[in-house]
Amino acid sequence: MTYRLIGDSCTDLDENLKKDENIKIVPLTLEIGDYQVIDDEKFDQKDFIKRMAESKIGPKSACPSPDAFKEALECDTDMAFIVTLSEHLSGSYQSAEIGKKLYEEEYEKKDILVLSSRSASAGQYRLMLELDKLCKEGLSFEEISKRMIKLRDEMKTYFVLESLDTLRKNGRLSAVSAFIASALNIKPVMGAVDGVIVKKDQQRGMQKALVKMVELAISEAGENTSEKIVCITHINNEERGESVAKLFRDSNKFKDVKVVNGAGVATLYAGDGGIVLAIG
Known part of the structure; x- marks a missing residue:
């Protein structure tokens, strides 16, 4: 079965996963006062750290729009999996759920799982590693979903x-x-x-x-x-x-x-x- 794996940009990835064409990252926006930057492949970590240290204002993040997740789902695959930040830390999960509904209203339905990591960063990386492995093994959507929820709950x-x-x-x-x-x-x-x-x-x-x-x-x-x-x-x-x-x-x-x-x-x-x- 064909698949797409989607993560918000708190899903830290290794170099192999970054090169995987089946994986798409939907970026959050980062803010320090009036300064804004998209958290994508052009993100300059050292510059952002310097700006944080120099600012008296705390940095903030803005979650992706539902349309951004909908667009990520617009691909010719049998199934898709979305991994987000914990819903207790960000609105990313809720945005992804709405994006899924928007996609299903406009296009022919396909199997989609939106999974709150109940974690962040390394936790999202761990879930993406497992998704990549299970999808490449050719398991069904139902079996992958079952295993992923179990892993998420035990992680x-x-x-x-x-x-x-x-x-x-x-x-x-x-x-x-x-x-x-x-x-x-x-x-x-x-x-x-x-x-x-x-x-x-x-x-x-x-x-x-x-x-x-x-x-x-x-x-x-x-x-x-x-x-x-x-x-x-x-x-x-x-x-x-x-x-x-x-x-x-x-x-x-x-x-x-x-x-x-x-x-x-x-x-x-x-x-x-x-x-x-x-x-x-």
Whole structure:
């Protein structure tokens, strides 16, 4: 069966997936005050990080329009799968659902699954990897959908940020809390439960926080991990991403460990040096 895989631009991809003609990314728009940029293949990560650091205004993102998702579905395939940011973090999922309805109203119906990742970044990457694999194996739409929902529901997501400045600028963290965390070099270890961000631990110093994140991720991955894949997104810090990957590889518990640099949306929210990972 022919297929198309669609992700919003928080779906971080490796180089092989970026070259796959069956995959299409629908970009979000990133904003810092009056400055706007489309999160597509022309996104300049280093320039955007510099602009974020220099701005007193918190960066924001605007989700794609329903028409953008509808256009992505306008292809001659038997089935299509859309992976979006968690509906608790963005309107991207709702926009994709409306885009699907718009497509079905205008064209002959085909099988379409809109899947909230209940995650972001590395979690979306993990889901896209699995979709690519299952579609290439030639499984039916129903079987792929069943497996993907199961993977999504069982997948675990974690992240550690170098700086809480973006959260402070966006009003999601008080200035006092951000100052105390910065002054004491406290790094929260965060996770996601059903797509909602939760604090799982905290450590003093980035390296200790990353080690704790890996320890938590391994302990919560369960006993049957031999077929699970670890996906890691780093933000402009390949060395840090690879050091986290090494901790997972040294555990000899997982089928594979993959590392990618984040695109624009991940850069906006995770910030320079941030690490996001997903296991499933």
